[in-house]
Amino acid sequence: MGVNHVSLDRRDCLRLLAGAALLSPLRGVSRASTAGVLAPSDEAWLDEMQRRACLFFVEQASAATGQVQDRAENFNTSGKLDKRRMASIAATGFGLTALCIADHRGYQPHDAVREQVRRTLRFHTNTLPHEHGFFFHFNDIETGARYRDVELSSIDTALLLCGVLAARAHFAGDAEIHELATTIYNRVDWPWMLNGGQTFSMGWKPESGFLKSRWNQYCELMCLYLLAIGSPTHPIEPARWDAWSRPVMKYDGFEYIGAADPIFVHQYSHAWFDFRNKRDKYADYFANSIAATRAHRAFCLSLSKPYSADYWGISASDSQHGYTAWGGPSPTGGGFGGIDGSVVPNATAGSLPFLPAECIHVQRALKEKYGKQAWGRYGFSDAFHPDVQWVDSDVLGIDLGISVLMAENLRTGFVWETFERNPEVGLAMQRAGFHKS
Numbered sequence: 001m002g003v004n005h006v007s008l009d010r011r012d013c014l015r016l017l018a019g020a021a022l023l024s025p026l027r028g029v030s031r032a033s034t035a036g037v038l039a040p041s042d043e044a045w046l047d048e049m050q051r052r053a054c055l056f057f058v059e060q061a062s063a064a065t066g067q068v069q070d071r072a073e074n075f076n077t078s079g080k081l082d083k084r085r086m087a088s089i090a091a092t093g094f095g096l097t098a099l100c101i102a103d104h105r106g107y108q109p110h111d112a113v114r115e116q117v118r119r120t121l122r123f124h125t126n127t128l129p130h131e132h133g134f135f136f137h138f139n140d141i142e143t144g145a146r147y148r149d150v151e152l153s154s155i156d157t158a159l160l161l162c163g164v165l166a167a168r169a170h171f172a173g174d175a176e177i178h179e180l181a182t183t184i185y186n187r188v189d190w191p192w193m194l195n196g197g198q199t200f201s202m203g204w205k206p207e208s209g210f211l212k213s214r215w216n217q218y219c220e221l222m223c224l225y226l227l228a229i230g231s232p233t234h235p236i237e238p239a240r241w242d243a244w245s246r247p248v249m250k251y252d253g254f255e256y257i258g259a260a261d262p263i264f265v266h267q268y269s270h271a272w273f274d275f276r277n278k279r280d281k282y283a284d285y286f287a288n289s290i291a292a293t294r295a296h297r298a299f300c301l302s303l304s305k306p307y308s309a310d311y312w313g314i315s316a317s318d319s320q321h322g323y324t325a326w327g328g329p330s331p332t333g334g335g336f337g338g339i340d341g342s343v344v345p346n347a348t349a350g351s352l353p354f355l356p357a358e359c360i361h362v363q364r365a366l367k368e369k370y371g372k373q374a375w376g377r378y379g380f381s382d383a384f385h386p387d388v389q390w391v392d393s394d395v396l397g398i399d400l401g402i403s404v405l406m407a408e409n410l411r412t413g414f415v416w417e418t419f420e421r422n423p424e425v426g427l428a429m430q431r432a433g434f435h436k437s
Helices: 009-013 040-059 089-105 110-126 154-170 175-186 190-194 222-229 238-242 285-302 345-349 356-374 397-411 414-419 423-431
Strands: 071-073 086-088 138-140 203-205 248-251 254-257 394-396
Touching: 040 089, 040 356, 040 397, 086 089, 089 110, 089 154, 089 397, 089 414, 110 154, 110 175, 154 175, 154 222, 154 414, 222 238, 222 423, 248 285, 254 285, 345 356, 345 397, 394 397, 397 414
Parallel strands: none
Antiparallel strands: 071 394, 086 138, 248 254
C-alpha cells in the first residue's frame, strides 16, 4: 500500500497450496487469545504510548480539512503542523479511529474531537477529489489537490473507510457524522476497481488508467475485500473472497499463510476487523497472525547483532538510506530488503494483540535503553539504528496509527467492538463464509 507497501510482483513466484491443503490446520498456529491481565506498569506504558500517538492525529491534521500529514518531525516540541503538505488518506483513516480512542480515553476534549471528525468527513464528502468514490493516495493537506502523479489507491481508500466507519459507530448519536460517513462509504463503486477481473486493481491514474498490479495474494487486502463485499450500494460478489491466493510460509517450525513480506501485512486488517475465534474455509486469520509474529520474532533473533529479545521487530519504514520495505522470513530461510540492524518500533506495537508479553517486553526495553534518543513528542521515532547513531527524525501517520489501534485492541478490544457495530461488517464476514471456530 503506497509508502508502506511492497510490490506484489515477487509474490507471484511463491508456491501456492492447493485448496484441499489450505483446509488443513496449520502447524505452529497458537489458539492463544489476547485475554489476560496486564500489569499496572504495562498499562501505564501503553497509556503513555497511545496518548502521544493520538496527539499526532490532533496536531498533524489540517484545521480546515481534517486531512492528516503522511509524516511529521518527532522532536519539534511546538506541536505546530509540519511544513510538509503531503496528506495521506490512509493516515487519515487511522487518525479518525485514533480520535475515537482519544475520546474514549479522555485524551482530548469530547467536543473538540467530535468537531474534528465532522470537519474531516465534510471535506472528504464534499471537496476532496475522487473517482467512483476512490481517493488519491496523497493529497495537498490544505487544498486536497492530488500530490504529484500518485495513483487513486484502492487499499488506501479502504483504510480511510475503516476509519470513517469506526467514527460513524463511535459517534452513533451524531446525525451529521452518520450521514457524511455513510455517503463516503456508499458511493464507492467497488466493481469498477475490479476492472473486469476477479481481483482488485491496486489503483488507477487519469493519465494511464488502471494499474496492472492486482491485490491477488494474501496481505493487508482482507479489509479491502470485506468492505466491498459488505457494501449496501455497490457490492462485489462474495466469490471474490476466494479469488486471491493464500500461499503458506514455513519458517523455524511455524506454518502460516503469508509471504516474505513486512509484518504489517498481518496487522492492518486486524486493526478494525475482529478475526478472533472465527474462521473461513481457509484459516483462522487471528491465529495465523500469531504464528506470523512468532516466526518474525524468530527470524529477527536469527540475525546477527544487534537483534535480541530486547531489540527486535522490522517492517516497512524509514531507514538511514531512505524508505525501505524490510521484509521477514522467506521460503529459503533468509530475509530481504538489506536489513542493517535498524529496529522499527511499530512492528511489535502493531502485533501487541498477537504476542502481548513479548511485544510489550521489547517495546518497554527499547524505551528504557534508547528513550533519550528515539522517544519524542509523538512517541518512538519511526525507526532507529543505535549502533551507527542514527535515529529517524520523523514519525509516520500509518505507523503510529497501527500502534495506537492495536494497543487499544489489546487493552480493551474497543476498536474491534466499535467497528463491528456497523451492520455491513457482520454481513460482509457472513457473506465471505466466516463462522465460529
